[in-house]
Amino acid sequence: MDAEEIRVALAATGYVAEESSAMALWLAMRLNKPLFLEGDPGVGKTELARAMAEVLELPLIRLQCYEGIDASQALYDWDFPRQILHVRAAESAGMHDVDQIEHDLYDRRFLLARPLLRALEEPCVLLIDEVDRADDEFEAFLLEILSDFAITIPELGRIAAQSPPLTILTSNRTRDVHDALKRRCLYQFLEHPSIEREITIIRTRLPGIGEALAHEIATTVERIRKLDLIKAPGTAESLDWAATLLALGARDISPELAGLSLGALLKYQDDIAQVRALLAS
Ligand SMILES: Nc1ncnc2c1ncn2[C@@H]1O[C@H](COP(=O)(O)OP(=O)(O)O)[C@@H](O)[C@H]1O
Ligand SMILES: [Mg+2]
The missing domain is CATH 3.40.50.300 (P-loop containing nucleotide triphosphate hydrolases)
Structure with a gap:
C-alpha cells in the first residue's frame, strides 16, 4: 500500500x-x-x-x-487474588511442597497482560x-x-x-x-482541518446534512478558531454542533439557532459570549 x-x-x-x-x-x-x-x-x-x-x-x-500510570498498568501485573486462591486450593488439596506451590504461582495464567504486553x-x-x-x-x-x-x-x-x-x-x-x-x-x-476538509468530514460523518449548512458550519468554525478562546473547537466539536443544528432542523445558522446550539461547540461561558457577539455582528 x-x-x-x-x-x-x-x-x-x-x-x-x-x-x-x-x-x-x-x-x-x-x-x-x-x-x-x-x-x-x-x-x-x-x-x-x-x-x-x-x-x-x-x-x-x-x-x-x-498521571501516575506505571508499568504494572501498562505492561503486566500478577493476578494477586487468583494467586492467593491457588495457594489456598493447593493447601486444602494437601500439597506441602512450598517451592512447587511458589513456582506454580508465577505461571503465565496468573499474569494479567496489560496493553503493552498484549501488543x-x-x-x-x-x-x-x-x-x-x-x-x-x-x-x-x-x-x-x-x-x-x-x-x-x-x-x-x-x-x-x-x-x-x-x-x-x-x-x-x-x-x-x-x-x-x-x-x-x-x-x-495535526492541524485543524481546512474549510474544505472540514466540510468533507462533516458530510462524511453526517450524510443527512445539506451541503450549504455543512459549508456554513465549516466557515463559521474557521472564523471562531481565529478568536482568542479558552478552548478552540476541534473537529469533534464541529461535528457535535453540526449534529445539534441538524436535530434542530436548521437550514442555516441564524443568531437564534446559534444561541440554542453553541453549547455543543464551546464549553466555556466566556467563549460562548465572544462567539455570540461575533455572530450577531
Ligand atoms: N479527519 C477526520 N475525519 C473524520 N472524522 C474526524 C477527523 N478528525 C476528527 N474526526 C472526528 O472527530 C472526533 C474527535 O477526534 P479524536 O480522534 O478523538 O481527536 P483527538 O484524539 O485528536 O483529540 C472523532 O470521533 C472523529 O469522529
Ligand atoms: Mg484523543
Whole structure:
C-alpha cells in the first residue's frame, strides 16, 4: 500500500486524512518506526489510529495514559487474588511442597497482560494515547519498550514481538514530551482541518446534512478558531454542533439557532459570549 492508497482506504472508513498524515503512516510502516502525532484536542489523532487499524484489519490495542500510570498498568501485573486462591486450593488439596506451590504461582495464567504486553503477543495497531498526561519516568519506560519491542519478565523470561506493531503515540501538547522519546519516532503535527476538509468530514460523518449548512458550519468554525478562546473547537466539536443544528432542523445558522446550539461547540461561558457577539455582528 502506498501513501495515496492509505489515504483512500482511510476515507473508506470515514476518516478524511491529510496527504501528509497518510504519508507519515506509510513511512512509519515502511521504516518500522512509531508515529508521534501531536495536535490540539479534537483534531483526529485517536481516530486516525482507530481508522488505520480498521484499514489494516488488525485489532487496535489502546493504552490510555494518565498521571501516575506505571508499568504494572501498562505492561503486566500478577493476578494477586487468583494467586492467593491457588495457594489456598493447593493447601486444602494437601500439597506441602512450598517451592512447587511458589513456582506454580508465577505461571503465565496468573499474569494479567496489560496493553503493552498484549501488543507484543498479537498482531495489532498499538495506540499509546495522550502520552503528555504521563510523567517522566513513564516516558523513560516507554522509550525502552519502543526501542526493542521486547520485555523480560523475571519469573517467565523474555517476550518479544514477532514483528513490531504499527505504533501510534499521541499528545495533546499539555506539556512538551521529551526529545528522547520523539527522536525514537516519526513526528506529525495535526492541524485543524481546512474549510474544505472540514466540510468533507462533516458530510462524511453526517450524510443527512445539506451541503450549504455543512459549508456554513465549516466557515463559521474557521472564523471562531481565529478568536482568542479558552478552548478552540476541534473537529469533534464541529461535528457535535453540526449534529445539534441538524436535530434542530436548521437550514442555516441564524443568531437564534446559534444561541440554542453553541453549547455543543464551546464549553466555556466566556467563549460562548465572544462567539455570540461575533455572530450577531
Ligand atoms: N479527519 C477526520 N475525519 C473524520 N472524522 C474526524 C477527523 N478528525 C476528527 N474526526 C472526528 O472527530 C472526533 C474527535 O477526534 P479524536 O480522534 O478523538 O481527536 P483527538 O484524539 O485528536 O483529540 C472523532 O470521533 C472523529 O469522529
Ligand atoms: Mg484523543
